[in-house]
Amino acid sequence: MxxxxxxxxxxxxxxxxxxxxxxxxxxxxxxxxxxxxxxEVKPVNNVAYAEECGACHFAFPPGLLPIQSWKKLLNPQALEDHFDENAELDADVLKSIQEYVFANSSEKSYHKRSRKITRSISKGETPLRITEVAYIKRKHHELTDNMVKENEDVSSLSNCNACHTQAEKGVFDDDTVRIPNFPEWED
Ligand code: HEC
Ligand code: HEC
Structure with a gap:
């Protein structure tokens, strides 16, 4: 054994x-x-990251994007204008978050979803959103605006945990998906 x-x-x-x-x-x-x-994906296991990067939205596990994407997102200039929000951090906090995220980015991970994400991004491509990664786009192509943008309990595909009931555990398996207000998609 x-x-x-x-x-x-x-x-x-x-x-x-x-x-x-x-x-x-x-x-x-x-x-x-x-x-x-x-x-699946390695769940977030860093307190500073969970607190700072989970303040406005689900704390996305670092294994959902490759390092080149995180480098563009996680620097002082970019964080000051982060999707039209100010998400700036103290220098020491930013440094520890960078270390954690860069060490756990998708191409460093053996987790299945991370490997699929890395593979679906072509050389020289730097997606600034997980929802722009080809693998993630493909997995959601059947979803309609009614289910996402116009669904008041979802409003954005970025809100992974609105539908993925075990997203905090890094689990995105289709067995664990529900879409609020769409009974045929409830558990
Ligand atoms: C002040 C609020 C705020 C904070 C703090 C914040 N974000 Fe965001 N973040 C946003 C908004 C708003 C969006 C866009 C969401 C949308 O389009 O629905 C976003 C989007 C993202 C996306 C893209 C999601 C997608 O669509 O695939 C990533 C990745 C991200 N944030 C990472 C981080 C990280 C890492 C941190 C911590 C350093 C952080 N965020 C802190 C507000 C914030
Ligand atoms: C509106 C609800 C909704 C949101 C928001 C959402 N998803 Fe999904 N996701 C789904 C559905 C529905 C499926 C497909 C399930 C199926 O094919 O049966 C899916 C499939 C997936 C899959 C593939 C699962 C499998 O077993 O093949 C991954 C990975 C995934 N989503 C990741 C994410 C991530 C990461 C986010 C946030 C950036 C996100 N999803 C946001 C509804 C959602």
């Missing part, structure tokens, strides 16, 4: 849990968690 798990881990590139002391069952649990998380 252990051998198989190590092999799976090596294949998906997840870090190997080395603790030999825990019970077999406990480490199996950890493996399963690691593997299932690797399928």
């Amino acid at each position: 252990k051998k198989q798990l190590i092999l799976i881990s090596a294949l998906i590139g997840a870090s190997v849990v080395t603790s030999a002391s825990g019970s077999e069952e406990e480490s199996l649990g950890k493996w399963i968690t690691t593997i299932s998380r690797t399928k």
